[in-house]
Amino acid sequence: MLRAPPSPLALAAPVLAFLLASLPAPGAQALESVPARSERASMTLAAELEAVAPGQPFRLGLKQVLAPGWHTYWSNPGDAGTPPEIGLTLPEGASATGFDWPAPERIPFGPLVNYGYENAVLLPLTVTPPATLRPGDVFTVEAQASWLVCEKVCIPEEGVFRLDLPVEAAPRPDAALAADFRAAEAALPRPSPWNAALGFEGQQGALRLEGPALSPALVREAHFFPAEWGVLDHAAPQPVRLAEGALRIGLPRGAAPLPPGPLRGVLVLTDAGGTRSAYDIAATPGALPAQLADAGMLGGGSLGAGSLGAGPVGAGPVGAAPPLWRAMLWAALGGLILNLMPCVFPILAMKAMAVARLSGAARGAVRGHALSYTAGVVLSFLALAGVMMALRAAGGVAGWGFQFTAPAFVAGMGWLMLAVGLNLSGVFQVGGPVALGSGIAARGGHLGSFATGGLAVLVATPCTAPFMAAAIGAAMLMPPAATLAVFAAMGLGMAAPYALLALAPGLANRLPRPGAWMERLKEILAFPMYAAALWLLWVLAQQVGPEGLAAALAGGLAVGFAAWALGRAQQARGGRGRMAGRGGAALALLAALALLPPLAMTPPASAGTRASAAEPGAEPWSEARLAELRAEGRPVFVNMTAAWCITCKVNERVALQSDAVRDAFAERNIAYLKGDWTDGGPAIAAVLRAHGREGVPLYLVYPPGGGEPAVLPQILTESLVLEALPPG
Amino acid sequence: MAKLLSRRATLAIPLGAVLMPALPRLAWATPVIGAPAPDFAAPDQDGTTRRLADYRGKVVMLEWTNHDCPFVRKHYNSSNMQTLQKQAAERGIVWLSVISSPPGEQGHVDGARARGLTAERGAAPAAVLLDPESRMARAYGATTTPHMYVIDQAGVLRYMGGIDSIASNKVEDVAKAEPLARNAMLAVADGRPVERAVTRNYGCAIKYAPGA
Numbered sequence: 001m002l003r004a005p006p007s008p009l010a011l012a013a014p015v016l017a018f019l020l021a022s023l024p025a026p027g028a029q030a031l032e033s034v035p036a037r038s039e040r041a042s043m044t045l046a047a048e049l050e051a052v053a054p055g056q057p058f059r060l061g062l063k064q065v066l067a068p069g070w071h072t073y074w075s076n077p078g079d080a081g082t083p084p085e086i087g088l089t090l091p092e093g094a095s096a097t098g099f100d101w102p103a104p105e106r107i108p109f110g111p112l113v114n115y116g117y118e119n120a121v122l123l124p125l126t127v128t129p130p131a132t133l134r135p136g137d138v139f140t141v142e143a144q145a146s147w148l149v150c151e152k153v154c155i156p157e158e159g160v161f162r163l164d165l166p167v168e169a170a171p172r173p174d175a176a177l178a179a180d181f182r183a184a185e186a187a188l189p190r191p192s193p194w195n196a197a198l199g200f201e202g203q204q205g206a207l208r209l210e211g212p213a214l215s216p217a218l219v220r221e222a223h224f225f226p227a228e229w230g231v232l233d234h235a236a237p238q239p240v241r242l243a244e245g246a247l248r249i250g251l252p253r254g255a256a257p258l259p260p261g262p263l264r265g266v267l268v269l270t271d272a273g274g275t276r277s278a279y280d281i282a283a284t285p286g287a288l289p290a291q292l293a294d295a296g297m298l299g300g301g302s303l304g305a306g307s308l309g310a311g312p313v314g315a316g317p318v319g320a321a322p323p324l325w326r327a328m329l330w331a332a333l334g335g336l337i338l339n340l341m342p343c344v345f346p347i348l349a350m351k352a353m354a355v356a357r358l359s360g361a362a363r364g365a366v367r368g369h370a371l372s373y374t375a376g377v378v379l380s381f382l383a384l385a386g387v388m389m390a391l392r393a394a395g396g397v398a399g400w401g402f403q404f405t406a407p408a409f410v411a412g413m414g415w416l417m418l419a420v421g422l423n424l425s426g427v428f429q430v431g432g433p434v435a436l437g438s439g440i441a442a443r444g445g446h447l448g449s450f451a452t453g454g455l456a457v458l459v460a461t462p463c464t465a466p467f468m469a470a471a472i473g474a475a476m477l478m479p480p481a482a483t484l485a486v487f488a489a490m491g492l493g494m495a496a497p498y499a500l501l502a503l504a505p506g507l508a509n510r511l512p513r514p515g516a517w518m519e520r521l522k523e524i525l526a527f528p529m530y531a532a533a534l535w536l537l538w539v540l541a542q543q544v545g546p547e548g549l550a551a552a553l554a555g556g557l558a559v560g561f562a563a564w565a566l567g568r569a570q571q572a573r574g575g576r577g578r579m580a581g582r583g584g585a586a587l588a589l590l591a592a593l594a595l596l597p598p599l600a601m602t603p604p605a606s607a608g609t610r611a612s613a614a615e616p617g618a619e620p621w622s623e624a625r626l627a628e629l630r631a632e633g634r635p636v637f638v639n640m641t642a643a644w645c646i647t648c649k650v651n652e653r654v655a656l657q658s659d660a661v662r663d664a665f666a667e668r669n670i671a672y673l674k675g676d677w678t679d680g681g682p683a684i685a686a687v688l689r690a691h692g693r694e695g696v697p698l699y700l701v702y703p704p705g706g707g708e709p710a711v712l713p714q715i716l717t718e719s720l721v722l723e724a725l726p727p728g
Numbered sequence: 729m730a731k732l733l734s735r736r737a738t739l740a741i742p743l744g745a746v747l748m749p750a751l752p753r754l755a756w757a758t759p760v761i762g763a764p765a766p767d768f769a770a771p772d773q774d775g776t777t778r779r780l781a782d783y784r785g786k787v788v789m790l791e792w793t794n795h796d797c798p799f800v801r802k803h804y805n806s807s808n809m810q811t812l813q814k815q816a817a818e819r820g821i822v823w824l825s826v827i828s829s830p831p832g833e834q835g836h837v838d839g840a841r842a843r844g845l846t847a848e849r850g851a852a853p854a855a856v857l858l859d860p861e862s863r864m865a866r867a868y869g870a871t872t873t874p875h876m877y878v879i880d881q882a883g884v885l886r887y888m889g890g891i892d893s894i895a896s897n898k899v900e901d902v903a904k905a906e907p908l909a910r911n912a913m914l915a916v917a918d919g920r921p922v923e924r925a926v927t928r929n930y931g932c933a934i935k936y937a938p939g940a
Binding site for chain 1: 930936
């Protein structure tokens with residue numbers, strides 16, 4: 001699924017293939033004609049059989065290997081160009097069909113779009129030799145073909161081909177060419193399994209399909225190639241909308257009149273894994289098909305988008321995206337509420353310290369610290385959003401909380417929490433007397449407040465607060481500048497309580513005066529930090545299994561030793577003791593860091609061994625299993641979760657695992673599918689995006705007998721779930 | 729983290745793609761039959777600016793062309809295009825050949841070369857319009873060379889589409905094809921309705937100037 005940018009090797013491959021194809025064929029090759037070659041294209045007539053049998057149809061094909069950058073055309077070439085033509089001369093009594101056309105690609109050129117093929121393609125046709133042939137005869141096929149091959153300029157080419165095929169009692173397949181023919185057959189459109197409705201209103205039109213396997217999780221891109229020239233605007237984007245079991249493609253009309261009878265064409269779907277499949281569609285134009293209710297929108301094939309390598313385009317939220325100001329408002333609210341979410345618990349300690357340190361400080365200092373903290377939060381949100389956008393632009397599947405899908409990150413955060421806890425317990429000191437956290441987060445200065453804000457964001461992200469889900473989903477579909485604005489708003493919301501202190505530093509005077517209570521508070525707050533470290537190690541155990549956990553624990557030991565050694569060094573009188581302590585601490589830290597690369601390599605634990613998947617009554621989620629259950633007409637409850645998602649865990653404890661809910665599942669024959677996104681798989685990411693979410697949790701209730709799923713809120717209660725379940 | 733770090737090197741490239749806005753179809757229009765044809769102002773082979781409004785009262789034929797395109801060559805090598813141009817001149821129809829290729833692309837010419845081509849080929853257009861920024865092509869939604877448009881005496885678009893009915897680059901097909909553009913041109917000159925007002929234009933893609 002991850003699509004790396006093309007490496008030089010990948011770019012060289014088509015060149016190499018073309019050069020190889022241009023070489024003279026070694027020896028006599030009866031089953032692939034002598035090629036017609038130019039510096040642009042190498043064409044041959046190929047047969048799928050080494051020997052034909054009397055009366056038995058077989059496939060013949062015009063095999064094209066094109067130089068990089070050059071293309072040939074589909075039966076409807078789009079805005080310009082013409083398709084290849086072939087004329088066969090066959091022995092008496094034999095017959096042949098025309099070409100069967102593999103699904104084309106959109107080939108943009110300036111404001112125009114052509115339909116055709118790049119790199120290599122084989123256009124197959126069927127030849128039926130006469131039944132009167134006898135074994136030992138030779139069946140000779142002669143062909144005259146012409147084709148137009150274009151890059152920026154177009155060159156007409158032609159060739160004359162001849163194949164002498166031996167006749168035997170039974171057909172004998174050609175192993176060497178079988179792969180080419182298989183690939184060609186696989187790219188041919190198949191009969192469509194869906195109900196199709198098609199209609200136009202003025203210049204706007206749409207094709208709507210209904211039936212199984214059309215789902216936002218399965219379909220990444222869709223495009224309809226009209227068989228008839230000019231009926232549709234070849235270059236216009238076709239906006240795609242998807243819901244469970246339904247697909248609607250906008251079809252802007254072209255200038256040519258609609259032909260009488262059904263409109264034909266080929267629908268090409270690209271699935272979540274990047275595989276293309278093609279279907280023959282024929283539908284008589286009628287009324288404009290209705291828009292899908294509650295559908296996600298795919299990025300339509302806008303001009304040039306394909307060639308930019310934009311990667312998977314996420315499906316949007318319900319209906320149209322909300323305006324920017326509303327997304328920002330929701331994001332700010334979500335950020336504010338993030339302060340109260342259970343997964344922020346680990347950093348409550350840090351927040352408490354951040355406030356406590358302001359006690360008794362001068363107004364200017366209060367303002368400075370509050371501003372630094374706010375800046376830390378906002379900039380961290382922007383950085384996370386930027387990395388996320390960059391990863392997705394690279395074709396990755398990064399969702400919100402993506403950093404938790406990397407085991408090395410989780411281990412590193414666990415150690416950081418341990419170090420912060422040890423610091424709060426007084427094992428070592430950093431900075432002034434009321435030190436907070438470790439590393440730069442512990443500096444007494446503004447840098448410390450800034451780093452505290454950053455740390456808070458890093459740890460809090462897996463907690464998508466209810467208000468943030470829609471906002472983040474919408475934000476990722478907006479232009480980059482708008483996306484960043486929404487994330488900045490979220491950061492401002494989260495930092496709002498502290499920003500308030502900056503605006504009214506007098507509020508800090510209400511805090512108790514500094515004194516011994518601060519030391520006590522600090523020591524007590526060490527324990528939430530240890531708890532956070534434990535939680536992170538538990539998350540890690542889900543990802544990397546016992547070996548990885550052991551490595552992470554060893555790292556924790558090293559961090560503990562480093563903290564102790566540093567503390568010794570700080571108390572040492574002599575320079576030598578100080579040196580020894582610091583040296584020991586540095587070595588121990590290096591040892592811990594050395595454990596990180598192997599952790600990143602550790603294969604993930606299989607889903608079956610995960611605590612998060614092992615919930616009684618739950619089956620692991622897969623698109624296939626979901627489709628199967630829905631085909632049976634059963635209602636389905638889908639729970640998308642991850643080991644690092646505390647909100648998910650809480651929901652499962654208080655709502656999903658309650659006796660009342662379990663009984664309801666059993667009584668009403670509701671299947672319970674649980675998807676584990678702990679290591680961020682693309683299939684689940686696609687489902688999340690299809691419902692306008694960038695992270696877990698996501699709860700879907702599919703009604704019995706088909707139809708759209710209901711999306712439940714991110715905070716569940718038992719009564720809420722019971723009400724949402726379909727009646728038995 | 730290492731998983732993320734290892735991708736850092738790849739981040740620089742796609743960031744450019746993220747920041748690149750979606751390419752809009754700049755000023756692209758598909759003109760409508762029966763509606764006023766888009767106005768234009770373009771220099772001809774001698775540098776004189778020609779406007780559609782200059783030809784009010786006359787039928788105008790627009791021919792998009794690129795002398796190196798195989799489809800254009802089919803119609804000039806067979807003398808089909810020159811014959812049509814002469815017929816147009818006899819009937820008082822203004823034939824304008826339009827060249828929309830930008831500098832450096834196939835088909836681009838300056839005024840002198842345009843005059844030379846007309847002389848070499850025995851062509852007889854009323855003028856050759858030079859549109860190196862592809863503005864006129866965008867206004868008319870022209871896609872191929874050749875691409876033909878007929879505009880009536882009142883400036884209303886009456887025909888757009890192919891020069892004839894057989895989409896090939898073979899000279900021998902000219903005689904077999906239905907001369908769609910010719911039929912449309914003569915119908916408009918005679919005041920008859922055009923039987924097929926939009927037909928399939930075929931040929932080489934017009935080499936558009938980048939977003940003017």
